[in-house]
Amino acid sequence: MFRKGDRRLLGAVFVLVGGLLLAAALFLPWYANNGTFNYGTSEQHLNSMWYLGLPWWNGTVQFSCDYSPCLTETSYGSSPNGPGVVAEIALVLVTVSGALAIIAGAFGVNPRRKANQTSFLVTLAIAALSLGIAAPAFYAAAFQLGYGGPWGSFWGSSPTPLPTTGPAITYTWGPAAGWYVSVAAAAALLVGTVILIRSRHDLARPVPSSMPPEPTSAPDAPKPAT
DSSP: OOOHHHHHHHHHHHHHHHHHHHHHHTTSOOEEEEEEEEOSSOEEEEEEEEOOOOTTOTTSEEEEESSSSOOOEEOGGGSSSOHHHHHHHHHHHHHHHHHHHHHHHHHHHOTTOOGGGHHHHHHHHHHHHHHHHHHHHHHHHHHHTTOSSSSSSSSEEEOOOOOSSSOEEEEEEEEOHHHHHHHHHHHHHHHHHHHHHHHHHHHHSOOOOOSOOOOOOOOOOOOOOO
């Protein structure tokens, strides 16, 4: 059974872990689009990874392929349907959420923090949680609605039969490591925030005193009858 102080510390640790996961997600690809070109007797592959960033940042879209010449990196400016806008909004949400979570977590694990500052800690955690959930949810919804790229769905594939001339092209697309890490971060933030809220409610409960009750004086003995 955790004591009240232990519960608050555990909640702060979860929030801090969520913030660190969001920070890691900023450097991981959030989406992958893989193409296979089947020539009947041979195949060629073109894989692309999509990172969070501003639309004009070069390197936010990176390619790898097994043929030459192969474009290695570019920006969202060369992609249709505005995926750069989605990546930019998600970048802001993840950055702000991660910063708030790290601040709240570091503040919560500080042994010098006063108990009456728990409300401020919970407020930071709730704000981080709200933005942390919004980031992967918005990213997935935008792609699912066809706004975030040329795919028209968040997960999918488009196999094509081998034509008479030219290769049969198959594309598969879906979320990559960064998006999954952001979901794990949101889960950690949720657990930590719930624990902090519960520990905040504990503070409002009166704590029974450990002092022994004061002794009461014995009643006066009756006087003998005369």
